[in-house]
Amino acid sequence: DIQMTQSPSTLSASVGDRVTITCRASQSISSWLAWYQQKPGKAPKLLIYKASSLESGVPSRFSGSGSGTEFTLTISGLQADDFATYYCQQYNSYWTFGQGTKVEIK
C-alpha cells in the first residue's frame, strides 16, 4: 500500500502570506497526485490534479508541483476564504490520502 505523509499538520498564517504544504509518497506515484480543500461540515473540493493541473474554476493563486515521491501545494497570497484543511491524494494505485494540513489564522 502507498502511504502519504503531509507536513505540517497545522499551519498558522495571515492573509496575504505565501503558504506551502508538502506531501510525500512512500513510493513513486509519477504525477498521479491531487490536492483537495475541505471546510468544516463540507465535502472536499478538488483543487489540483496530476500534480500541477489546476481544476477549472479554482483561483490561480493555488499551484502544485512535484513528481515521483515529493509534492507541494502553494497558495500565493492567502485569502480569508482559504482557511481550511488541505489533503493530498495519490491515485497511482487505488487511492490514499494524506492526513491533512489545517491552515488556520495566525
Place this chain on the structure above:
Amino acid sequence: EVQLVETGGGLIQPGGSLRLSCAASGFTVSSNYMSWVRQAPGKGLEWVSVIYTGGSTAYADFVKGRFTISRDSSKNTLYLQMNSLRAEDTAVYYCARGSSGGSYFHFDSWGQGTLVTVSS
C-alpha cells in the same frame, strides 16, 4: 451540472446493516469510476470502495468482506451495502466520481456526505 446526493445514513447498533445510496445527476454513473470515501469524526479521509465502469469492484482491507458496492444504471444511483458494522465504521460517507479519460482517476465531484453512527 454534476450532482451527487447521498442518503441512508443513521444510527445503527454494532453488528447491524445499513445501505447507503448516492443519486447522481448530470452524468451517468456507469460511465465513470465511482467510489465511496469516509471520514471519521475529526479525522482524515479514507477511501473505502470503487466500482469500475466495467462493473468490477475493489475494497479497502478494513471493509473487505463486510461492505458491497453496486450501482443501478436505471436509477443512476450508487450504493454501499454495509454489514457487520463496527463502532470504528462511524463516519461521514461520501460518494465521489472518478475523473474521465486516461488511465488514472482522481475524484472530481463529491456528494455532501451522509453520517453513519454505529453505537449501542
